[in-house]
Amino acid sequence: MKELICIVCPRGCHLTIDDNNNVTGNMCPRGKQYALNEITNPTRMVTSTVKVDSKLFKRLPVITSKEVSKSKMFEVVKALDGIVVKPPVYLHDVIIKDVCGLGVDIIATRTILE
Amino acid sequence: MKTYDLVIIGGGSAGLAAALEAKKEGVDNLIILEKEPYLGGILQQCIHNGFGLVQFKEQLSGPEYAQRYIDLVNENHIPYLLETMVYEITKDKEIYYTNKQDGVCCIKARAIIMATGCIERTAGAIQLEGARVSGIMTAGLAQKYMNIEGYMVGKKVFILGSGDIGLIMARRCMLEGAKVLGVAEIMPYSNGLNRNIVQCLNDFDIPLYLSHTVKKVVGKDRVEKIIIAKVDDKMNYIPGSEKEFDCDTLILSVGLIPYNPLLEKLNIALNPKTKGVNVNQDYESEFEGIFSCGNSLHVHDLVDYVSKEATLAAKGAVKYLKNNKQEEKVYKTVAGRGINYVLPQQFSYQKDSKIDFKFRVSKPFKACSIVIKNNDSVVRIIKKLYLLPAEMEIISLDMNAITNPSDLVFEIKEDF
Structure with missing residues (x-):
């Protein structure tokens, strides 16, 4: 049996998962999925910034398009080194396709026009 | 003098949501x-995700959440002025501001919504002892340096206070190549959301020292070392509990305070617990036609609730503008045993209505x-498995459940 705190939403449900993978304490189905992932292959969204060549802004915030394996977080952030984006860049533009071969893109989370 | 029906001071999460709701109401x-x-307020530097689950049923980063509202503000042709600093308001709702285009300008409002957000408690506010050196900064400032300005704040970081921004910055520093040596929290429990303890500290093996605080900062020009110590239940240092950390940066995440300098100048009474003004269920302050919402009213843990609250304040302002307000008897809410504060602080009883009471x-x-x-x-009695100061309850x-209206007392009873 393992106790977990769900990180899917800010409610932070206190989950319990037993040896037969029965999850209790979750207030929504996402909590069950989180618990099952967490004991097999924990994943996280990664957010960071890249350099942007803009008049008004120095950094462009970015996010992974999907969750990546927790153990790959540092590798993903490292891959952002040296990237310089030229405006205009629009919300959810792909900045790096298939980052580190993980099948996940790095996308912009802000529109910067100039 | 130009007159507006409604002036909203602050274009962050509260101001944007309030403007949209007011526009929707005509x-x-x-x-x-x-x-x-730029619009969006503090959301623009909160590049992490986790926003929007209540409002949009999906996880968004701060800038994405802001963009949803900014797009709607633009689509609805709601006017706004940027780089515009309001430096005075009067009880008659005259607003003095200054910006590059208009210079010094005065406008008149029939109603005002204050959405000015909050500020961070600083090293001075907690009487941090030791050297006054470079490398000590609040978590929000560290966040602005890293996410907006593109500066790394340090190589070896220690964090004082377990507020959410501090926890978020712990992860942020680790991912960007710094080493975070630990987080000290003076209380015996964390002040941040549980999920942030998990995904920001546990994920990176960052130790959390509960009932600990920074006793002394050591350094010549830059932070070189900090000494933390355990405190007893009276917040006195426990001798012999000191631990030393060689670090170059100390990030403070020791609380947020609603920012109300414009109202303070008018000698408005601030609530000693929330540090915001007292409001009724329409989010109207003691000054008629001046409304308050979001983090300038009380510090929220979720932006989603800020947006919701701003919507209610806008509805209140619209009601005021339409003169739909009737003279009603006003009752108080009382924070009883185990409750820090209840909001709204006053309410009037109206049949067939519902009021969201918020408390910590x-x-x-x-x-x-x-x-x-x-x-x-x-x-009413509501059973709870747990309640935490970090999580606002609504x-x-x-x-209609109240037959004989009177003041309402909120309290916690422990079940055994």
Whole structure:
């Protein structure tokens, strides 16, 4: 049996998962999925910034398009080194396709026009 | 002098949501005044995700959440002024601002919504002892340096206070190549959301020292070392509990305070617990036609609730503008045992209405009941598995459940 705190939403449900993978304490189905992932292959969204060549802004915030394996977080952030984006860049533009071969893109989370 | 029906001071999450709701309710003669060169407020530097689950049923980063509202503000042609600093308001709702285009300008409003957000407690506010050196900064400032300005704040970081921004910055520093040596929290429990303890500290093996605080900062020009110590339940240092950390940066995440300098100049009474003004269920302050919402009213843990609250304040302002306000008897809410504050602080009783009461507990509780009393009769009991000071509770109370209106007392009863 393992106790977990769900990180899917800010409610932070206190989950319990037993040896037969029965999850209790979750207030929504996402909590069950989180618990099952967490004991097999924990994943996280990664957010960071890249350099942007803009008049008004120095950094462009970015996010992974999907969750990546927790153990790959540092590798993903490292891959952002040296990237310089030229405006205009629009919300959810792909900045790096298939980052580190993980099948996940790095996308912009802000529109910067100039 | 130009007159507006509604002026919204602050173009962050509260101001944007308030403007949209007012526009939706038919207020066309309105304007948002924002001091930064962009809308969105603090959301623009909160690049992590986790916003929007209540409002949009999906996880968004701060800038994405802001963009949803900014797009709607633009689509609805709601006017706003950027890089515009309001430096004075009067009880007659005259607003003095300054910006590059207009110089010094005065406008008049029939109603004002204050959405000015909050500020961070600083090293001075907690009387941090030791060297006054470079490398000590608040978590929000560190966040601005890293996420907006693109500066790394340090190589070896220690964090004082377990507020959410501090936890978020712990992860951020680790991912960007710094080493975070630990987080000290003076209380015996964390002040941040549980999920942030998990995904920001546990994921990176960052130790959390509960009941610990920074006793001394050591350094010549830059932070070189900090000494933390354990405190007892009276917040006195426990001798011999000191631990030393060689670090170059100390990030403070020791609390947020609603920012109300404009109202303070008018000698408005601030609530000693929330540090914001007192409001009724329409989010109207003691000054008629001046409304307050978001983090300038009380510090929220979720932006989603800020947006919701701003919507209610806008509805209140619209009601005021339409002169739909009737003279009604006003009752108080009382924060009883185990409750830090209840908001709104006053309410009027209207049949067939519902009021969302918001409160925080003063310490963590397990297996307890929230009891809402009225003239010593119990209006409602809600059982809870746990309650934490870091998590604001919202209870929607049907006014029809109250037969004999009077002041409402909120308290916590522990179940055994």
